[in-house]
Amino acid sequence: MKHTIFLSIVLIFVIIGCKSKNTSHTHSHLGNTTHHSHASTNYFEAYNLSDENYGTKTIVSIKNNMRIMETNALPNHKTGDFPRKGNPNTISAQNRTYTIPLNPAYTGKPTWIREPGVALNGVKFEPGTAEVVVCETGENYRVEAFQDLIDLGLDFNHAHVQPTGAYHYHGTPTSVIEKFDTGKDLVHVGFAHDGFPMYYSKSGKYKSSYKLLDGTREGEDCVYENPMQTLNVAVGGHHDGTYGSDFEFVAGSGDLDECNGITINGEYLYLVTNEFPYISRCLMGKVVTEERKGPPRNQRERLSLDDLFKRMDENKDEKLSKDEVKGPLANEFTEFDTNNDGFITIVELEKSAKNRPRRKN
Numbered sequence: 001m002k003h004t005i006f007l008s009i010v011l012i013f014v015i016i017g018c019k020s021k022n023t024s025h026t027h028s029h030l031g032n033t034t035h036h037s038h039a040s041t042n043y044f045e046a047y048n049l050s051d052e053n054y055g056t057k058t059i060v061s062i063k064n065n066m067r068i069m070e071t072n073a074l075p076n077h078k079t080g081d082f083p084r085k086g087n088p089n090t091i092s093a094q095n096r097t098y099t100i101p102l103n104p105a106y107t108g109k110p111t112w113i114r115e116p117g118v119a120l121n122g123v124k125f126e127p128g129t130a131e132v133v134v135c136e137t138g139e140n141y142r143v144e145a146f147q148d149l150i151d152l153g154l155d156f157n158h159a160h161v162q163p164t165g166a167y168h169y170h171g172t173p174t175s176v177i178e179k180f181d182t183g184k185d186l187v188h189v190g191f192a193h194d195g196f197p198m199y200y201s202k203s204g205k206y207k208s209s210y211k212l213l214d215g216t217r218e219g220e221d222c223v224y225e226n227p228m229q230t231l232n233v234a235v236g237g238h239h240d241g242t243y244g245s246d247f248e249f250v251a252g253s254g255d256l257d258e259c260n261g262i263t264i265n266g267e268y269l270y271l272v273t274n275e276f277p278y279i280s281r282c283l284m285g286k287v288v289t290e291e292r293k294g295p296p297r298n299q300r301e302r303l304s305l306d307d308l309f310k311r312m313d314e315n316k317d318e319k320l321s322k323d324e325v326k327g328p329l330a331n332e333f334t335e336f337d338t339n340n341d342g343f344i345t346i347v348e349l350e351k352s353a354k355n356r357p358r359r360k361n
């Protein structure tokens with residue numbers, strides 16, 4: 001009888017132990033069984049991430065072969081103090097829903113996109129900037145987030161805030177990497193909009209295939225403007241990484257492809273790197289979302305006269321007054337105002353620009 005009672009007790013503990021093990025969430029990815037932080041959450045499945053300290057609320061569900069992320073886009077970690085020098089905006093909750101393929105389809109054809117993906121905490125990745133240096137001679141240079149020309153107010157997470165209040169990462173998301181580190185070299189930090197996962201290599205094992213261009217830049221009488229300042233810029237000189245056009249993709253020069261992707265153990269993924277492009281500027285999988293696709297990268301980015309005209313036409317009356325024009329155009333207003341009515345129309349701008357001789361560098 002005693003032996004029977006003893007065996008029954010042992011059997012109960014064995015059953016309890018087995019049930020306890022079955023409640024642990026793990027997943028096999030890249031050939032490793034990974035135990036996650038945040039109560040061993042499997043971020044390849046549905047999950048709920050909330051943090052009362054930072055107000056984070058991100059819920060991910062799996063429906064119809066899609067990963068649905070509903071988030072207020074508030075980071076689950078410390079940030080720099082905002083507003084701050086170079087960034088006058090305040091972080092505020094957003095209302096975002098991302099629909100991401102559960103089974104991504106690799107195409108091998110790069111699709112350029114402004115927001116390539118979203119971190120596991122619901123904060124978006126947006127490596128490029130909206131800052132442009134415009135030259136009178138026609139060249140336009142998109143300013144990179146990491147440079148010494150303009151202070152964009154980035155914090156220690158290589159992030160800052162848009163006027164909408166949206167906090168976003170321009171480079172390696174330091175605190176995300178710390179939060180989701182499981183002890184492996186590859187840290188799962190998010191998902192690209194084509195469905196492929198995004199990782200960061202703590203060892204820096206995988207190298208980008210982008211290199212700085214040789215030679216020097218072209219452009220004269222160049223100006224950078226924002227609502228707070230106007231800055232005359234000398235763009236001449238060697239390509240030092242200040243602008244996105246300073247870089248070119250050289251296949252085979254590194255480990256990663258044009259979109260900072262690589263296949264490891266038969267699985268394609270994107271790497272966030274400490275070097276350009278930092279975060280992928282394009283996607284190699286089929287993109288379901290049509291959100292904010294960007295133009296193909298050119299060696300020198302040019303904004304059309306129509307784009308420049310719309311940017312300066314603050315009151316949207318389809319004509320530019322002396323108070324609206326800025327930079328070199330303001331100094332030569334009368335030359336473009338061909339009918340001398342005190343305004344410049346898009347027709348006058350295009351006609352005058354076409355007839356103006358191009359300056360030699």
